[in-house]
Amino acid sequence: MLRRFCLFVNGVAESTPKNLFRPSDIVSTMENIDPIIVGGASQRTFTIVVEGNIGSGKSTFLNTFSSLPDITIMPEPVNRWTNLGGKHNLLDLIYKDPLRWNMAFQSYVQLTRLQMHTKEVPTTFKLMERSLYSARYCFVQNYINTKMMTECERAICDEWWEFITSTQKVGVDLIVYLRTDPEVAFSRTRLRNRQEETGIPLEYLQALHELHDDWLRGTSGFKLPAPVVELDANKSLPEVKSAFENYVLANMAQMKYLVNKDFRLQASPIRAAN
Numbered sequence: 001m002l003r004r005f006c007l008f009v010n011g012v013a014e015s016t017p018k019n020l021f022r023p024s025d026i027v028s029t030m031e032n033i034d035p036i037i038v039g040g041a042s043q044r045t046f047t048i049v050v051e052g053n054i055g056s057g058k059s060t061f062l063n064t065f066s067s068l069p070d071i072t073i074m075p076e077p078v079n080r081w082t083n084l085g086g087k088h089n090l091l092d093l094i095y096k097d098p099l100r101w102n103m104a105f106q107s108y109v110q111l112t113r114l115q116m117h118t119k120e121v122p123t124t125f126k127l128m129e130r131s132l133y134s135a136r137y138c139f140v141q142n143y144i145n146t147k148m149m150t151e152c153e154r155a156i157c158d159e160w161w162e163f164i165t166s167t168q169k170v171g172v173d174l175i176v177y178l179r180t181d182p183e184v185a186f187s188r189t190r191l192r193n194r195q196e197e198t199g200i201p202l203e204y205l206q207a208l209h210e211l212h213d214d215w216l217r218g219t220s221g222f223k224l225p226a227p228v229v230e231l232d233a234n235k236s237l238p239e240v241k242s243a244f245e246n247y248v249l250a251n252m253a254q255m256k257y258l259v260n261k262d263f264r265l266q267a268s269p270i271r272a273a274n
Contacts, residue, residue, distance in 0.1 A: 045121060047171070049131040049226075051216060052178035053208050054200065055185035055192075056233050057240065058129050061178060064241050065127060072121040076129045077112045082196065084108065091196040102143050103153045109135055110160060117170040132170055136161050137222040138211040145207070172226045176244060177216045178233035182206040 050058045059075055066073050081091045094105040113132045140157055143149040149157075164170060180188075182205040189197045189205075214220035216228050231243050 045126050046124060046173050047117075047126045047128065048174045048176060049128045049133075049172050050176045050178060051130060051134050051212065052233060053180055053182065053185045053205055053212060054197070055188035055205070056178040056180040057188070057237065058178055060237055061176075061233075061240060062127055062129055064237065068125075070123045071125040071127060072123045074116050074119070074126060074128045077116070080112055081105075081108065089196070095196055095199055098143070099148050102148055103156075106135065106140055106143075106157065107160075109139075110157075110164070114164060114168065114170070117172075118168055128172075131172060131175075132161075132164065133172075133222075133225055134212070134215075137215045137220070138208055141211055142204075142207050145211075175216065175224070175226050175228045177212070177228055177230045178240065179213070179216075179230050180209075180233040182209045184234050185209070 050061060052058050062073050062075060065071060078091065082089045084090055090101065090105045090108055093101040110132065113130070113135055116128055117132060136157070140149070140154075144154055182202060185205050186200075186202045189200055211220075215222050215224070216230065218224060218228075229244070229247050231240050233240050235243075
């Protein structure tokens with residue numbers, strides 16, 4: 001179905017579905033939606049970000065779409081976080097001593113995510129694992145909530161955030177939220193046995209789960225940069241992928257409309273039919 005969508009956007013489909021939205025149909029009235037206007041060519045890259053807790057299955061989910069035409073997959077640059085300068089494993093340092101290393105780690109994460117957002121790709125679609133938005137609204141916010149970031153450090157992060165979001169092209173078109181119970185995510189981190197994650201406590205995943213829920217379900221004070229599709233990622237990968245494909249198929253025309261216009265429209269969080 002996703003292959004059909006990619007072909008459809010590029011004009012291969014013989015007919016257009018009847019549910020093509022007019023601009024007035026798509027505009028949301030939610031107060032916490034942050035409209036992003038972008039200029040440019042008549043057809044642009046459609047950026048989808050996959051969000052979710054540690055262990056929610058983001059990497060595996062992205063990999064299932066790697067063979068589709070006209071799409072660029074951008075996984076988290078974990079290899080850069082674990083080998084900075086050829087010798088510094090920032091991911092290991094942040095888990096072992098977050099109070100000491102959270103500012104250094106988040107500074108580098110912000111840089112690498114900015115590079116992902118702004119990287120030009122030759123395809124119509126860009127599928128990214130996480131974004132600058134979850135870095136600030138979930139991970140940095142957790143450090144603030146747990147007093148592991150000083151007021152000075154927070155002010156520095158916020159000034160960088162304001163500068164980046166006001167001067168750089170970091171807009172996204174769709175957020176896919178792989179919502180997973182913290183207990184399921186905890187079990188998965190144990191199964192994949194990534195060295196740096198061996199000491200992650202369940203409480204940490206519970207805190208991140210609440211922050212993701214608050215932001216992506218529109219109940220926090222943070223802006224949503226794009227419509228959110230929530231998928232039940234407690235289920236098996238084939239079930240999760242099928243739910244997303246069904247969403248794409250149902251909203252094919254709206255996506256095609258946005259790809260061929262020079263603006264991004266925002267919408268409320270929704271739950272995809274499973």
